[in-house]
Amino acid sequence: MSPLILVLLACRPEPHSESADFTWTNPEIPTTPEDTGSPPDPDSEPRPELEVLPIFDDSVLHQIEITLGDAAKDALRSAPYDWVEGGVTIDGEPLSAVGVRLRGKLGSFRPIDEKPKFKIDFNRYADQRFQGLESLSLNNEVVDCSYLREPAGYAVYAAMGLPSPRVSYTTVTLDGEPYGLYVVVEVPDDNFLRDRYMEPEGRLYDGKYLYYGDRETAELVDFLPQYEDNFQLEEGEEIDLEDVHAVTTAILDYRGSFRSRLGPLIDLPSFHRNLAVEQWIGHLDGYALNENNYRVYFNPWDGRAEIIPWDLDYSFLPTWQWQMSWKRPNGALAVGCWEDADCFNDHRDYVNEILETVDVDQILSKMDAWSSLIEAAALADPRRACATTAVLPEQEALKAFVATRPGDLEQFWERN
Helix, strand or coil, rough: CCCHHHHHHCCCCCCCCCCCCCCCCCCCCCCCCCCCCCCCCCCCCCCCCCCCHHHCCCCCCEEEECCCCHHHHHHHHHCCCCEEECCCEEEEEEEEEEEEECCCCCCCCCCCCCCCCCEECCCCCCCEEEECEEEEEEECCCCCCCCCCHHHHHHHHHHCCCCCCCCEEEEEECCCEEEEEEEECCCCCCHHHHHHHCCCCCCEEEECCCCCCCCCEECCCCCCCHHHHCCCECCCCCCHHHHHHHHHHHHHHHCCCCCHHHCCEHHHHHHHHHHHHHHCCCCCCCHHHHCCCCCEEEEECCCCCEECCCCCCCCCHHHHCCCCCCCCCCHHHHHHHHHHHHCCCCHHHHHHHHHCCCCHHHHHHHHHHHHHHHHHHHHCCCCCCHHHHHHHHHHHHHHHHHHHHHHHHHHCCCCC
């Protein structure tokens, strides 16, 4: 059974320890006499100062009112991913002629008459921005009774200094009808890149799996011959996926170490930190374990690729729930690293770094503040996918996961 199918079924066998039967074995891989891979200083590129935007103030419960009308809603019933024109009022500020469509695929997709994910494009039909943004994503959290997974997950990425979306909370109404509590998520686009990179004109690719609703089939996206052409260019100049193909070729060329082959093509420190965060937050539906929910940015600063996370609603989960293991990743880059003893040991160092860097008490404090902020809205959410009585226990279970996570990782990596 493929990892993608496992995700969709979300199987729940009896729990077991991730580290109980962990044994590292390094397969014989032919190497060249010279290992010349030497990535530049990961902190050599200066970062722009991130502008503070009111919509991402996570101490405020925002209010978003969407207006569409019957014709637009009928259009979304028949073609949910096609844009329709509508209006939106955000915290009292009205904007007309905005684009609205639904988001989500298997797992989190909901039709317009339930609790859908929305994407709002401010300049789809008019030359306008909202607080400098071209678009926003509104996530429905229908697979997360706690409403905390995405904000908490992105807080860990931020603690590690990794480029990742900003988030906040909002209530949503559609044509005056309450749609409940949502998480506002910054969209990785050209504005996102300008805010985080001194060289924002590189190519940004979408790595989320492709879903063909008419055939009810799906295809993964990864640096493998059967999947590499599924990368979709989001921003930047089209070059027929030459940069993606180069990474795939390097992964499959075993005539040198992982570091020497991939060092010139991917930002290795960023790669290790991203995978370490994925494990820290139990992101089973991310790149390492499920080849899903990520973007890839080829940074013109040094030509190397970086992973940008996306959609963390299936995070903070133990691997046994989906019959996965961090000792057996599926993402091609993760597999290639794990099969190379030096890269694997390098990764241990980055796990140590995240254990030393992420302040668990600070993350828990944020979660407590969010819980207080959203409690009334979460319990009153008329389109919530779980029982009212499940919300607070789910939040406490998530906090317990966070509190014990450093010890879990130390055990897995035998740090002590």
